[in-house]
């Protein structure tokens with residue numbers, strides 16, 4: 001366990017009144033999850049989404065809680081791990097900041113303008129796949145395009161094509 005994280009864990013343990021289940025999620029992660037998933041912030045940044053407070057995975061969309069219960073996470077630690085991952089996960093805030101002034105809230109934008117299906121993600125007005133459209137729009141770079149594709153699929157509650 002990296003020393004800085006250990007010291008953060010100790011600091012938190014000293015500050016937070018302890019209850020069962022409030023055991024530091026980062027420490028739980030280090031002992032039970034890190035060997036396979038590495039750093040939790042990197043893991044969450046790569047695979048996880050906070051959509052309206054709901055934690056979604058890359059593979060597991062609406063059943064992530066159930067999946068985690070059967071996946072190395074004891075019931076009494078689910079909440080702590082869930083909250084930690086939620087705080088580190090990607091969220092629509094970036095859309096609000098970068099696109100909201102013209103497109104408004106992401107939920108409405110996706111509902112009205114974006115069609116997510118198995119074979120791709122299409123803009124309704126342009127009729128173009130967003131992978132082709134976005135690089136010409138707002139000077140978005142490949143990393144940004146990938147982020148927004150995933151976000152649109154996540155907001156639509158669909159697997160990422």
Ligand code: HEC
Pocket residue numbers: 028029032033034035036037047048056057058059060061064068071072073081
């Ligand atoms: C022995 C290796 C291993 C350990 C230990 C492990 N995982 Fe996993 N985890 C995996 C694999 C492999 C997958 C992908 C399988 C899948 O999505 O069905 C996965 C998937 C996940 C996902 C879903 C990601 C997605 O995109 O849908 C979450 C969340 C997760 N793990 C959390 C945890 C947590 C929290 C712990 C510790 C309490 C943990 N894992 C421990 C191997 C592991």
Ligand code: HEC
Pocket residue numbers: 095098099100101102103113114122123124125126127128130133137138140148
């Ligand atoms: C300054 C205003 C403005 C901003 C900021 C903006 N857009 Fe747009 N966007 C537009 C306009 C106008 C259109 C209509 C098509 C065109 O003229 O290019 C559009 C079209 C789109 C479309 C195609 C929709 C369809 O129905 O085909 C997508 C996808 C899109 N924008 C995504 C984004 C994303 C993602 C961001 C943030 C990174 C963003 N836009 C920021 C003005 C904006």
